[in-house]
Structures are given as C-alpha cells and as structure tokens.
Amino acid sequence: MLPVSTDSSTPVNSRIPTAGECDFGAWMLNWLVQAWERSMSGLSFVWLEITGKCQLECVHCYADSGPQGAHGTMATEDWVAVIGQVAALGARMVQFIGGEPTLHGALPDLVGHALGRGLEVEVFSNLVHVSEPLWEVFSQPRMRLATSYYADQADQHESITKRRGSYTRTKTNIIEAVRRSIPLRVGLIDLADGQRVEHARAELAALGVTEFGVDRLRQVGRGVRDLQPDVAQLCGHCARGKIAIATNGDVWPCVFSRWMPVGNVRHQSLAEIVIGPAMSDAEQQISAGVKRNPGSDPARPGCDPLCCPSTMCDPQCSPSCSPSCRPANNCRPTGNCAPNY
Numbered sequence: 017m018l019p020v021s022t023d024s025s026t027p028v029n030s031r032i033p034t035a036g037e038c039d040f041g042a043w044m045l046n047w048l049v050q051a052w053e054r055s056m057s058g059l060s061f062v063w064l065e066i067t068g069k070c071q072l073e074c075v076h077c078y079a080d081s082g083p084q085g086a087h088g089t090m091a092t093e094d095w096v097a098v099i100g101q102v103a104a105l106g107a108r109m110v111q112f113i114g115g116e117p118t119l120h121g122a123l124p125d126l127v128g129h130a131l132g133r134g135l136e137v138e139v140f141s142n143l144v145h146v147s148e149p150l151w152e153v154f155s156q157p158r159m160r161l162a163t164s165y166y167a168d169q170a171d172q173h174e175s176i177t178k179r180r181g182s183y184t185r186t187k188t189n190i191i192e193a194v195r196r197s198i199p200l201r202v203g204l205i206d207l208a209d210g211q212r213v214e215h216a217r218a219e220l221a222a223l224g225v226t227e228f229g230v231d232r233l234r235q236v237g238r239g240v241r242d243l244q245p246d247v248a249q250l251c252g253h254c255a256r257g258k259i260a261i262a263t264n265g266d267v268w269p270c271v272f273s274r275w276m277p278v279g280n281v282r283h284q285s286l287a288e289i290v291i292g293p294a295m296s297d298a299e300q301q302i303s304a305g306v307k308r309n310p311g312s313d314p315a316r317p318g319c320d321p322l323c324c325p326s327t328m329c330d331p332q333c334s335p336s337c338s339p340s341c342r343p344a345n346n347c348r349p350t351g352n353c354a355p356n357y
C-alpha cells in the first residue's frame with residue numbers, strides 16, 4: 017500500500033550498512049526505517065478543512081474564517097479522492113471542519129462517501145444553522161457532532177462570535193442534537209478573565225451534554241495576541257497518526273500548525289506525504305519545540321496535559337478542534353470519549 021515497502025520479505029535489519037558504507041546510505045536507511053515505522057502505525061485521524069467560510073467571526077478563530085471565506089481550490093472530487101486515500105491508509109475517523117462545514121454544499125455527499133469507506137465521521141460545526149436534511153445526515157450511525165461554546169449568557173457568547181443571535185441558535189441546536197441522541201462534544205474556549213466558562217459548563221450539563229472540556233486561546237490566526245504562531249501553541253502530538261488537509265490541498269500536522277505545510281494532496285499522494293521527509297521534519301520540530309515548553313508534563317514528555325490537542329490526540333480521548341479536553345473531564349473511564357482515536 018505504501019511506496020516504501022519495496023520488499024516486505026526483506027528484514028529491515030538486514031539492510032544496515034557496514035562501517036565502510038557512505039553516510040548517504042546510512043541517512044537513506046534511517047529515513048526508510050522511519051518511514052516504515054510511520055507506515056506501520058499509519059494514520060488514525062484526519063481533519064478535512066473543507067471551507068474557510070463561516071457565518072461567525074470569532075475573535076479567536078485560528079482559521080481566520082468568516083463570511084468572506086471561500087471553499088478554496090479543492091473540488092468535491094478532490095475531497096472524494098482524498099477520503100478514499102485516507103481510508104486506504106487505515107485511518108479510523110475524519111472530522112469535517114472549516115470555517116463552517118455545513119456551508120459547503122457537498123458536505124452530505126462527502127459524509128456519505130466517508131461513511132461508505134468505513135470511516136467514523138465527526139462534523140465540527142458552530143451549530144448556528146442546521147437544516148432538516150443535515151439533521152438526517154448527522155443522525156446516521158458512526159456520525160458525531162462537535163461544537164464550541166463560550167458562556168451561558170448571550171452577550172458574553174456573542175462578544176466572541178461577533179454575531180447577534182448566535183448564542184440562542186447554537187444552544188437550540190445543541191438541545192436538538194441531544195434530543196436526537198447524536199453524539200456531541202462541546203469545546204468551551206476560555207479566552208478571558210471573567211468569562212462564564214464554569215456557568216456554561218453547568219448549563220451544558222443541564223441540557224444533557226455529557227462530553228465537554230475547556231481549552232485556552234491558541235495564538236494562531238485571529239487568536240494571535242502577543243505571540244506569533246509557533247510550536248509553543250501546539251501539544252507535541254501533531255503529526256503522530258494525524259494530519260489536517262486545507263482548502264487548497266495543503267497538508268499540515270494538525271489544524272493549528274497551519275504555518276508548516278508538509279505536502280499538498282493535489283500534487284502528491286497522501287501516502288507519499290505521510291512518509292515523506294517534510295512530515296518527519298515537522299514532527300521533529302514540534303517535538304523539540306514542545307520539549308522546550310516549561311509547561312510540559314514530565315510524565316508525558318512534550319505534552320501539556322491541559323492542552324486540548326494533546327488530549328484530543330490522546331488515544332483515550334476523542335478528537336477535537338477548538339477543543340478541549342482535560343483528561344479528568346472527558347476521557348474514559350469517566351466516560352465521555354470515543355475510544356482509541
């Protein structure tokens with residue numbers, strides 16, 4: 017399936033060069049072994065960022081999305097082809113995200129295609145508007161929803177989303193998702209002192225939401241305040257079995273690390289990208305950068321236990337985007353995560 021497995025009958029150790037062999041040979045062998053190891057672990061989860069368009073203009077949006085955003089240069093058939101490659105590489109789950117993925121007219125077909133290829137599917141939506149046909153799409157087996165929430169009061173919520181009425185709309189659709197028993201995760205994004213995050217958490221619990229967590233501001237896109245996007249904004253687990261694909265076909269280690277493309281699916285196969293040297297370099301950069309982060313947890317090298325992508329990428333936790341998840345809150349065995357992403 018993957019181009020590096022040129023001869024699967026040949027043990028890797030039998031190709032170790034002797035001391036007299038050139039450095040290039042050793043470098044190539046090392047690269048092939050790393051590629052082989054990555055190919056063996058494979059992909060588990062892929063973000064499909066199918067649009068930059070959104071009804072909202074959240075002040076922290078790492079994707080810099082809004083009403084002026086576009087679906088980009090990836091045509092629907094490009095996404096269909098990519099989903100096929102994702103499934104062939106062994107991934108278990110994709111997440112459609114944006115922007116607001118429900119604004120992409122091909123979402124129902126793309127979801128159907130992903131489900132048909134045996135993938136689990138999550139749609140990360142602001143839940144501002146969900147049509148009846150889309151509710152039918154979301155009610156299919158192996159479908160989940162995720163959304164973001166900010167406060168239990170409209171004025172505070174909407175001071176972040178920058179759209180009046182968004183609090184009531186999102187809350188109404190959260191209630192509808194719960195009523196329809198559609199698995200739903202809610203990410204509470206804590207952006208400022210005084211934000212009623214705990215009140216929002218209590219409100220969500222009262223609405224019947226069982227899966228939620230809290231994340232901090234990521235200084236990427238419109239989230240930039242006093243820092244620039246760099247690996248300090250990441251958890252260190254990006255690229256390990258996870259990738260994100262942008263509206264122009266660029267592939268990133270995750271949705272936050274959008275300044276470090278590792279390939280483009282319009283010019284290369286996904287298999288070439290995930291085992292390629294750019295991916296390997298990105299992984300090493302991220303890992304080294306996070307290890308320098310004084311907030312890292314020594315028990316989990318390179319990973320801040322409170323950071324959302326880390327828990328998102330934790331095998332015990334479900335994936336999320338603007339997300340959030342403190343292990344104590346929404347990881348199994350406490351019961352709120354899908355297993356083994």
Ligand code: SF4
Pocket residue numbers: 070071072073074076077078079080081082114115116142177338
């Ligand atoms: S954070 Fe999500 S809902 Fe808000 S503008 Fe960005 S894509 Fe839209």
